[in-house]
Amino acid sequence: MALGTIGDQDVASRVEATIQRRGRDVRGTGFRFALFAALGISTLILVILLVDVLTDGWPVLTDRLGDFWSGTLRSRSSDDSLGISQGIVGSFWIAVFVAVLAFPIGIAAAVYLEEYAPRNWFTSVLDIVVRNLAGVPSVVYGLLGLFLFVKGTAVTNWFVDRVNNRWNAWYGEDLIELGQSTLFAGGVTLAVLVLPIVIITAAEAIRAVPQSLREGAYGVGATKWEVIKSQVLPFAAPGILTGTLLALARAVGEAAPLILVGAITGRLAPRDSMFSGLEDFFGQFADRFTAMPIVIVGWVQNSGRDEGFGPAAGAAIVVLLVFVIIMNSIAVLLRNYFEKKRG
Amino acid sequence: MTDRSSKWRLLWAVLAMSLVVVACGGTDSADTDADETSSSDDVANDASVETSDVEGQIFISGSSTVEPVSVRVAELFEDVAPDVFVDVEGPGTGDGFKKFCAGETDISNASREIKASEAEECAAAGIEFTEILVGIDGIGVMTSDRNSAIDCVTFGDLYGLVGPESDDVESWADANAITGTDLPDAPLDIFGPGEESGTYDSFVEIVIEDLAEERGQDAATRSTYSPSADDNVILSGIQSSDTSIGWVGFAFADNATGVKLLDVDGGEGCVSATAETIASNDYPISRNLYIYVNETNAADSPALRAFIDFYVTTGLDEAVSEVGYVELTDAAKAEVIAAWQG
Numbered sequence: 001m002a003l004g005t006i007g008d009q010d011v012a013s014r015v016e017a018t019i020q021r022r023g024r025d026v027r028g029t030g031f032r033f034a035l036f037a038a039l040g041i042s043t044l045i046l047v048i049l050l051v052d053v054l055t056d057g058w059p060v061l062t063d064r065l066g067d068f069w070s071g072t073l074r075s076r077s078s079d080d081s082l083g084i085s086q087g088i089v090g091s092f093w094i095a096v097f098v099a100v101l102a103f104p105i106g107i108a109a110a111v112y113l114e115e116y117a118p119r120n121w122f123t124s125v126l127d128i129v130v131r132n133l134a135g136v137p138s139v140v141y142g143l144l145g146l147f148l149f150v151k152g153t154a155v156t157n158w159f160v161d162r163v164n165n166r167w168n169a170w171y172g173e174d175l176i177e178l179g180q181s182t183l184f185a186g187g188v189t190l191a192v193l194v195l196p197i198v199i200i201t202a203a204e205a206i207r208a209v210p211q212s213l214r215e216g217a218y219g220v221g222a223t224k225w226e227v228i229k230s231q232v233l234p235f236a237a238p239g240i241l242t243g244t245l246l247a248l249a250r251a252v253g254e255a256a257p258l259i260l261v262g263a264i265t266g267r268l269a270p271r272d273s274m275f276s277g278l279e280d281f282f283g284q285f286a287d288r289f290t291a292m293p294i295v296i297v298g299w300v301q302n303s304g305r306d307e308g309f310g311p312a313a314g315a316a317i318v319v320l321l322v323f324v325i326i327m328n329s330i331a332v333l334l335r336n337y338f339e340k341k342r343g
Numbered sequence: 344m345t346d347r348s349s350k351w352r353l354l355w356a357v358l359a360m361s362l363v364v365v366a367c368g369g370t371d372s373a374d375t376d377a378d379e380t381s382s383s384d385d386v387a388n389d390a391s392v393e394t395s396d397v398e399g400q401i402f403i404s405g406s407s408t409v410e411p412v413s414v415r416v417a418e419l420f421e422d423v424a425p426d427v428f429v430d431v432e433g434p435g436t437g438d439g440f441k442k443f444c445a446g447e448t449d450i451s452n453a454s455r456e457i458k459a460s461e462a463e464e465c466a467a468a469g470i471e472f473t474e475i476l477v478g479i480d481g482i483g484v485m486t487s488d489r490n491s492a493i494d495c496v497t498f499g500d501l502y503g504l505v506g507p508e509s510d511d512v513e514s515w516a517d518a519n520a521i522t523g524t525d526l527p528d529a530p531l532d533i534f535g536p537g538e539e540s541g542t543y544d545s546f547v548e549i550v551i552e553d554l555a556e557e558r559g560q561d562a563a564t565r566s567t568y569s570p571s572a573d574d575n576v577i578l579s580g581i582q583s584s585d586t587s588i589g590w591v592g593f594a595f596a597d598n599a600t601g602v603k604l605l606d607v608d609g610g611e612g613c614v615s616a617t618a619e620t621i622a623s624n625d626y627p628i629s630r631n632l633y634i635y636v637n638e639t640n641a642a643d644s645p646a647l648r649a650f651i652d653f654y655v656t657t658g659l660d661e662a663v664s665e666v667g668y669v670e671l672t673d674a675a676k677a678e679v680i681a682a683w684q685g
Contacts, residue, residue: 073414074414074418075411075412075414075415075418075662075665075666076411076415076665076666079418179445179447180447262432262434264430264431264432265407265410265432265433266403266410266411266413266414266430266431266432266433267413267414267417267418267429267430267431268430269400269417269421269427269428269429269430270428271428288402288430298433300573300575301407301573301574301575302411303575305411305574305592305594305595305598305666305667306411306598306666306667307598
């Protein structure tokens with residue numbers, strides 16, 4: 001019985017030939033080697049990068065990690081209080097802004113797109129627009145942030161007026177002053193930057209939920225809201241979580257938008273502790289800021305004038321990498337945890 | 344129910360962890376600040392009582408070259424006047440003046456004098472300013488340290504190599520046809536800063552402008568080289584080619600390895616670039632570093648006045664050389680102080 005044909009051979013004789021062949025499958029081995037080489041090249045580049053920053057930053061990381069952690073921006077690399085605390089604090093709050101703004105809005109938009117929106121030309125266009133937004137260079141988002149949140153437009157002025165009126169009623173002064181770069185502007189800009197990424201990854205995760213799961217839930221009389229809440233979202237949670245945490249890692253590592261928004265490179269004078277009162281706590285969002293990538297850029301630029309900034313920049317890169325790795329590991333752990341629970 | 348609560352427990356644990364991380368950072372830095380102020384009591388005692396009492400905020404923007412000087416002055420001033428908060432950024436001289444003339448900054452760092460167009464912008468916005476000379480930075484002209492064929496360049500050489508007429512110059516010898524110089528035949532690789540940089544402006548103004556005017560050309564460099572905003576990129580470019588030429592600020596050039604600083608002949612013989620020749624104005628390519636102070640703000644703010652008082656004394660004496668630039672001579676310092684106080 002003929003099984004069919006591949007090329008000009010029939011399947012039976014081809015199978016027979018493969019089984020009886022003594023020599024090696026040359027093309028198969030070659031293909032495997034090519035794949036391995038591709039993996040090797042990408043790993044090698046990563047390893048070279050890691051070794052490079054680690055050797056650069058090693059003296060700082062081993063000799064004065066404590067001071068480096070708690071130190072601030074300084075003019076000279078030999079200064080004992082040169083360090084990254086201001087960058088860490090800025091990057092932490094940027095991460096909080098992203099988590100608070102981009103995650104709920106992005107996930108909600110994804111749920112709407114996947115579960116509620118009708119399939120028509122409008123949603124197709126919307127889909128393409130969101131995907132394109134995810135590929136827009138981050139500098140462009142920096143410009144957007146500069147005009148919307150630093151210089152101020154009609155919309156932002158309206159919003160700022162409302163906030164200031166309220167704040168005036170409580171503390172007798174304005175909270176937000178436009179025309180100055182603020183932590184608020186930096187955080188919101190990066191939240192906007194990762195929003196399309198959050199939407200896309202969340203939408204993919206929701207799309208991967210088996211239709212049978214929804215149908216089963218409808219079958220026992222659940223409403224659409226109940227289906228989404230108790231079946232779709234829990235099933236999609238691992239995928240959504242991975243996507244959001246990767247987006248967070250991206251936001252924390254971005255330098256270009258923050259340069260445009262006006263993060264500080266030279267010096268940030270010591271502030272009152274943000275834990276000393278509500279006013280100081282909220283005040284910091286309307287204050288100048290810096291962030292880890294900006295600290296690194298500044299030190300690299302200064303390393304020609306003062307060689308010691310090179311190791312400091314290397315050490316700061318290592319710290320930032322460690323944070324990103326921690327975030328990505330949490331993403332993997334959470335995904336595994338939820339996947340196991342899902343069964 | 345148990346599932347849900349354990350999920351939340353996990354989330355809270357993550358949140359709490361991250362808060363602890365930041366809280367540690369915050370308290371630690373507060374500790375360091377306290378240490379600093381207490382260790383510097385002796386300095387504070389020397390200063391007048393009024394200075395240590397002033398309070399206020401000062402924002403400085405402008406040249407990234409001058410940025411470390413102002414940061415260093417602010418660090419020293421913090422010991423004297425702990426309640427004055429000075430923030431400094433360095434987007435570039437031109438960007439700094441835009442902010443300064445919009446009234447967003449108290450002081451603008453500048454690695455060149457304010458341009459007429461920028462001064463007009465300030466005047467239109469009603470911003471009056473005082474110019475203060477704080478230090479000098481030479482511009483180092485360099486080649487690879489493997490290049491032994493050349494030790495000294497004239498302004499004419501430089502004009503031929505990188506001036507406005509040299510777009511097609513691909514060998515050092517090609518420049519001879521332009522200004523009648525006598526350079527060897529070797530491939531030419533050029534590395535320098537771009538137009539946004541104060542170093543670029545100063546180089547054009549000092550080296551190229553006069554010759555360009557004589558020959559009826561625009562005061563600019565050739566358009567055919569790849570500029571970089573990052574001095575490290577320029578340095579590694581110069582190192583990479585045996586017959587390269589390039590220029591960066593002296594503070595960067597003096598620290599660099601793998602490159603050779605060329606002597607420069609500005610019409611009075613070859614002069615090597617050292618801190619001494621730059622301070623004495625013998626080295627022909629040097630540029631002044633300035634700060635521009637918003638006069639209205641200075642009149643309104645005792646903190647800003649005290650800061651400038653400190654800048655023109657301790658700043659000029661200590662900060663400028665500490666961050667790698669060349670101090671003014673004593674006579675020039677006296678002039679600066681007299682101008683500010685008068």
